[in-house]
Amino acid sequence: MVVKRRNRLLSIESICDAALVCIDESGRLTMAELAARLGASPSSVYHHLPGRGAIIEALRERVGATIDSPAVDDPDWMGAISGWMRAYRQAMAAHPNLIPLLIAQPMTSEAGLRSYDRVAGLLAGAGVADADIVPWITALDSFALGSALDLTAPDQPWVVADRADLPALGAAVTAGPAGRRRADTAFELGLAALLAGMSGSAAG
Amino acid sequence: MVVKRRNRLLSIESICDAALVCIDESGRLTMAELAARLGASPSSVYHHLPGRGAIIEALRERVGATIDSPAVDDPDWMGAISGWMRAYRQAMAAHPNLIPLLIAQPMTSEAGLRSYDRVAGLLAGAGVADADIVPWITALDSFALGSALDLTAPDQPWVVADRADLPALGAAVTAGPAGRRRADTAFELGLAALLAGMSGSAAG
């Protein structure tokens, strides 16, 4: 039976909560800011987590845990993978300032591995050649990661106003969506194209 | 007429050269290491570039300058865009340790803008709807960026040896390519799928 400790000032959970608030609000994570928000000393944090890297790692697990793995036996394999990709990106979109901190280290978490296994199973079931499954998962992952990074881009990523030397881009920017709709449309177009490519790879 | 200064210890070019060597060799850029490699004092660097961020920005321009923009009038628009995407990724692959430093800030450089304009012109010429051009360029960019990040991944990104709970992924890893060939195959598969998607978008 676990003895309930009383009056513990910090805990792994409260540290992660505060760290996420720091990142969301200030876009960065320093031990001093974190400790101030917790009403504790910076050195106190080290009694619960072995350092700043461990905090970021815990946040990766926390964000990854919110992403549902695709169902292995879903007959609509494209729908299953699409749902997973959208959940992945949505989880990132909830904390865009966290993205640069997560990609500084390798991405794979335990929850992510299970999702990859499910996707591998879906692709195998769809008829994709065994040797092509890892490359397709890699392509999906690269696109999801790049799309997540795109969410951190400014609303107007290309400044082309009054740039007569960039006529085609200027016209495209004027005609196309901007802000969040630009990012969303790009994600859906690219995802559909990748799924169609996998489907063709399975049929061929 | 420009007066040739004699015995200048540092220059923007020598600083960028040394900074790139620092990043390639140690994976990071500190002013102390940079100065030591230059045989100068850290503060001396500030007489040529206004700080660490400016050095990274100069390196972004330097890397971007090595990427040929696609030809506007190429009748093979898929080939033109493919060549640009491969050049983009190859330039990044030459300095993988630089990638995390570049994506910490927004990507767009002056050379990049011209490339985007060329791609926009190629897509318009291919018949892609005006409103879809910016989303498609965004999708290409996200994929290129994610694929570049993938180059910094370890040779074996998913550790699935002796993991009976991940059967599909384990089989896929065994059957598929590893290391650089994994990344290359993924890039080519994804790129082909995105181009096919754009082509279908133009026809529809």
Added chain:
DNA sequence: ACCTGAACACCGTTCAAGT
């Protein structure tokens, strides 16, 4: 067991002082 203040090594940057 948990928390703290002081200390440490390191970081980017500034600036008065030299030549």
Added chain:
DNA sequence: ACCTGAACACCGTTCAAGT
């Protein structure tokens, strides 16, 4: 003009000392 050493504010982390 270019370069330097000293100084500054900040960073993550350690540790002996408290409770």
